[in-house]
Amino acid sequence: MPELTDLNALISNFAIPWGINILLALATFIVGRWVASILLKVVKKLLNKSKMDQILVNFITAIINAALLLFIVIAAMDQLGVDTTSLIALLGAAGLAVGLAMQNSLQNFAAGVMLIVFRPFKAGDYVEAGGTSGTVENISIFSTIMRTPDNREVIVPNGSIYNGTITNYSARETRRVDMVFGIGYGDDIRKAKQILTDILEADERILADPEPLIAVGELANSSVNFNVRPWVKSADYWAVKFDLTERIKLAFDENGISIPFPQMDVHLNKSE
Secondary structure, eight states, rough: OOOHHHHHHHHIIIHHHHHHHHHHHHHHHHHHHHHHHHHHHHHHHHHTTTTEEEEEHHHHHHHHHHHHHHHHHHHHHHHTTTOHHHHHHHHHHHHHHHHHHHHHHHEEEHHHHHOOOOOOOOOEEEEEETTTTEEEEOOOEEEEEEEETSSOOOEHHHHHHHHOOOEETTTTSEEEEOEEEETTTTTTTTHHHHHHHHHHOOOOBBBBSSSEEEEEEEEEEOOEEEEEEEEEGGGGGGHHHHHHHHHHHHHHHTTTTOOOOOOOOOOOOOOO
């Protein structure tokens, strides 16, 4: 029968080859995903052993996973007889178009990679970067989350951080507290210096090495200014600064040492 012959020819020429191709494509995809999962586990284990930052580990494994998945999909489609050369060219053109449309995002992405690799700061550091000062809470690929001293959460694009100046106040174990205290020209300089010395020596948070500096730094218009520069642990910086400011003011008041403040004399000429 002609109809039966045509059906057999259709099955032989199209159904069976397509069925085999589909099975091969499925097998390629399944086996490829299985091999990729094993490879990802090995890579992640090696990266963790190298004590690399966890954010960078996750990023690298995500990139490898995406690349492997793309390779597996292309290999599976090749089994179906799809022209993968044209597909690769199409993907390249699409990638270029997306890249041009997302220049700022790619800039933040590249900056995020650089921040994670070179680590100018880490989570928990107090930094000034990208026009913001705060404690770093999280560093992601596109942005960095900071918490300000008044407990505001600020999300800063990584591009703004990496393209500007980064000041890390937590990078060093110690910091110098720079303060200036002025006394009147009629006050006893030696007495004022001794008061400052006694206050600094009584504070256990102030380090002996490097030695604190107490010196007359300027003969200003209305005051003799002392530069007071003790060294402290970075974690004690603000507490020491605030405490010393209060103690020195109280000590000067108790010992009759004046702290000049700006004054304006107004003279009125009485016209006849």
